[in-house]
Amino acid sequence: MADIRPEPGRGSATPLLDRVHRPADLRALDGSTLTALATEIRGFLIAEVSRSGGHLGPNLGTVELTIALHRVFESPRDRILWDTGHQSYAHKLLTGRKDFSRLRAKGGLSGYPSRAESEHDLIENSHASTALGWADGLAKAYRLAGRADRRVVAIVGDGALTGGMAWEGLNSLADQNLRVVVVVNDNGRSYAPTRGGLARHLSARRTAGGRRQRLREVPVAGAPLYRALHAMKTKITNMRAPQSLFQGLGVEYLGPVDGHDIAATEEALRQATRLDGPVVVHCVTRKGNGFAAAEQDELDRMHVVRPRSAAGGRPPADWTSVFADEMVRIGAERPDVVAVTAAMLEPVGLQAFAERYPDRVFDVGIAEQHAVTSAAGLSAGGAHPVVALYATFLNRAFDQVLMDVALHGCGVTFALDRAGATGSDGPSHNGMWDLSMLQLVPTMQIAAPRDGTRLRAQLREAIAVEGHPTMVRYPKGPVAPDIEPVARAGTAEILALPDGPGDVLIVAVGPMAAAALGAAGRLAAEGVAVTVVDPCWVKPLDAELLKLAEAHRLVVTVEDNGRVAGAGAALAQAMRDAGIHRPLHQAALPQEFLAQAGRDEVLEQAGLTARGIARDVAHALARLRVTDHEEVV
Numbered sequence: 001m002a003d004i005r006p007e008p009g010r011g012s013a014t015p016l017l018d019r020v021h022r023p024a025d026l027r028a029l030d031g032s033t034l035t036a037l038a039t040e041i042r043g044f045l046i047a048e049v050s051r052s053g054g055h056l057g058p059n060l061g062t063v064e065l066t067i068a069l070h071r072v073f074e075s076p077r078d079r080i081l082w083d084t085g086h087q088s089y090a091h092k093l094l095t096g097r098k099d100f101s102r103l104r105a106k107g108g109l110s111g112y113p114s115r116a117e118s119e120h121d122l123i124e125n126s127h128a129s130t131a132l133g134w135a136d137g138l139a140k141a142y143r144l145a146g147r148a149d150r151r152v153v154a155i156v157g158d159g160a161l162t163g164g165m166a167w168e169g170l171n172s173l174a175d176q177n178l179r180v181v182v183v184v185n186d187n188g189r190s191y192a193p194t195r196g197g198l199a200r201h202l203s204a205r206r207t208a209g210g211r212r213q214r215l216r217e218v219p220v221a222g223a224p225l226y227r228a229l230h231a232m233k234t235k236i237t238n239m240r241a242p243q244s245l246f247q248g249l250g251v252e253y254l255g256p257v258d259g260h261d262i263a264a265t266e267e268a269l270r271q272a273t274r275l276d277g278p279v280v281v282h283c284v285t286r287k288g289n290g291f292a293a294a295e296q297d298e299l300d301r302m303h304v305v306r307p308r309s310a311a312g313g314r315p316p317a318d319w320t321s322v323f324a325d326e327m328v329r330i331g332a333e334r335p336d337v338v339a340v341t342a343a344m345l346e347p348v349g350l351q352a353f354a355e356r357y358p359d360r361v362f363d364v365g366i367a368e369q370h371a372v373t374s375a376a377g378l379s380a381g382g383a384h385p386v387v388a389l390y391a392t393f394l395n396r397a398f399d400q401v402l403m404d405v406a407l408h409g410c411g412v413t414f415a416l417d418r419a420g421a422t423g424s425d426g427p428s429h430n431g432m433w434d435l436s437m438l439q440l441v442p443t444m445q446i447a448a449p450r451d452g453t454r455l456r457a458q459l460r461e462a463i464a465v466e467g468h469p470t471m472v473r474y475p476k477g478p479v480a481p482d483i484e485p486v487a488r489a490g491t492a493e494i495l496a497l498p499d500g501p502g503d504v505l506i507v508a509v510g511p512m513a514a515a516a517l518g519a520a521g522r523l524a525a526e527g528v529a530v531t532v533v534d535p536c537w538v539k540p541l542d543a544e545l546l547k548l549a550e551a552h553r554l555v556v557t558v559e560d561n562g563r564v565a566g567a568g569a570a571l572a573q574a575m576r577d578a579g580i581h582r583p584l585h586q587a588a589l590p591q592e593f594l595a596q597a598g599r600d601e602v603l604e605q606a607g608l609t610a611r612g613i614a615r616d617v618a619h620a621l622a623r624l625r626v627t628d629h630e631e632v633v
């Protein structure tokens with residue numbers, strides 16, 4: 001993630017934008033005014049997003065495309081669907097949302113489309129490659145309802161197009177001959193350059209288009225030659241290029257068109273709407289366009305920038321960098337260890353591994369399902385794959401984890417970054433499902449390290465396991481300071497022991513250890529004797545942990561995962577199975593779609609802080625005194 005300094009003189013004065021309150025207002029503007037509006041929007045985004053943080057590069061690339069879309073389509077009668085949704089800032093501005101002062105913060109604008117914000121938004125899940133599925137369903141529904149007037153347009157990045165769902169969508173659009181316009185927003189990048197056969201195909205089409213474009217720019221001899229070539233190559237429209245992969249599937253193809261040329265993009269879109277079936281408009285854009293620092297950012301074209309408050313100076317070491325470092329060391333010792341990423345090499349911390357062992361890292365595109373099954377294959381072939389993903393993105397690959405990896409006894413390690421609350425990306429990005437989901441997988445071993453030392457150690461332990469899958473989960477943000485154990489209970493580690501017998505056992509999962517210790521301190525001051533234990537391995541739970549539970553009056557589990565079926569629920573079940581009848585209170589994230597806020601705010605709201613845990617324990621103890629034999633309090 002890049003630090004940025006906006007170019008001096010850039011402000012957010014927006015006289016033209018002030019005249020646009022809704023998409024229809026755009027239709028009254030002429031060509032040069034539209035170009036000036038694009039410049040204004042770009043200046044606004046650079047100034048605002050540099051301050052708030054957010055997806056700067058992708059949004060700088062879609063300004064002109066968004067203007068063209070809103071001039072051709074009549075949203076919300078027509079549906080404009082942004083795949084992933086991280087590139088919809090200009091769309092927000094043109095649909096009346098201009099207060100970016102709290103972008104991605106609590107109570108502020110979402111970093112993605114949001115149904116609560118606008119009738120112009122529909123998809124807000126922000127997991128990639130879903131827009132064609134939505135488009136397919138909407139177009140079918142409109143057809144059934146006899147609403148031929150309602151058009152559907154989906155904007156999908158070249159990165160999102162690497163996801164299998166996009167191809168399932170295209171297949172279905174072609175099958176039903178649905179009138180859907182698919183704009184491929186091709187900037188050649190995901191975070192890093194987009195990889196694979198599809199990326200090569202798009203690149204070849206880009207080059208073919210570019211060659212024609214250059215010929216046209218040659219004043220005298222070039223133009224007739226261009227026209228001759230062009231006429232020969234195009235039959236139905238003057239923009240259609242033959243031999244595209246899409247045409248082979250039964251989806252028309254227009255382009256490539258320069259996505260920073262509003263008039264040309266508009267013309268391509270208008271042509272697309274005249275066709276009576278699915279059509280791809282190949283739109284070539286530059287990620288970071290118009291902001292030199294972003295255009296020149298080799299890493300990811302400023303895909304996402306940190307808020308200015310967090311920028312400056314060296315950021316503190318985060319969990320990702322500890323993982324990154326340990327992977328390089330493990331890689332040196334274990335030539336069979338390979339890494340798999342779903343288009344997020346650098347964000348998940350595999351850059352250094354890739355530099356050291358370029359042949360042992362595989363970027364499969366935004367294709368988590370394929371990443372997991374491919375890892376099963378790697379394991380079957382004798383390698384030990386580490387599949388590194390953001391926790392929330394594993395969700396869609398549950399069946400592959402269960403049936404390909406676990407059922408087949410594959411030694412695959414899942415390294416899940418951004419596990420727990422992530423906050424500013426809203427409900428879609430909190431990593432609060434993995435502990436529940438992977439509890440269901442027979443043979444899966446789950447580690448939740450509490451600090452950097454434990455992350456290194458447990459990653460090693462996990463990678464040493466063959467014959468079944470392992471998972472290591474860790475959160476977003478600075479790595480927690482090391483906490484040394486005071487005793488052990490099997491594989492669990494005791495972090496605090498009272499002098500005498502304990503009243504309360506706090507089972508702190510992973511990075512919740514520090515807050516649990518803080519709570520124990522507060523409770524001790526009130527005369528409550530608390531033992532704090534870190535299970536280290538959340539699955540399987542060590543029998544010693546059950547003995548500890550039996551030795552206390554109240555058990556409290558603390559985890560940054562949804563409360564349903566997570567570590568607390570697993571312990572409650574293990575205790576019941578073992579005939580241990582102790583009341584158990586679960587402190588966890590509520591099983592809800594959590595509103596966007598800072599990560600700390602989300603944790604605070606869920607009571608996952610020292611104060612919150614101490615308060616919960618005190619309440620639970622008070623209730624225990626009243627009802628005595630309650631099992632879950």
Ligand SMILES: Cc1ncc(C[n+]2csc(CCOP(=O)(O)OP(=O)(O)O)c2C)c(N)n1
Pocket residue numbers: 058061084086087126127128156157158159160161185187189190191287303342343344366368393
């Ligand atoms: C299922 C899933 N995996 C990973 C991501 C993380 N992610 C968000 S945007 C992005 C790259 C998108 O590339 P592209 O679609 O080409 O859009 P661009 O940013 O280039 O405009 C990735 C990997 C995600 N949102 N969803």
Ligand SMILES: O=C[C@H](O)COP(=O)(O)O
Pocket residue numbers: 001304347390418422425429476
């Ligand atoms: O997950 C997608 C984000 O927009 C980028 O997240 P991050 O800042 O946690 O890497």
Ligand SMILES: CC(=O)C(=O)O
Pocket residue numbers: 084086126304
């Ligand atoms: C949008 C998103 O998920 C990302 O930028 O990673």
Ligand SMILES: [Mg+2]
Pocket residue numbers: 157158159185186187188189190
């Ligand atoms: Mg892209």
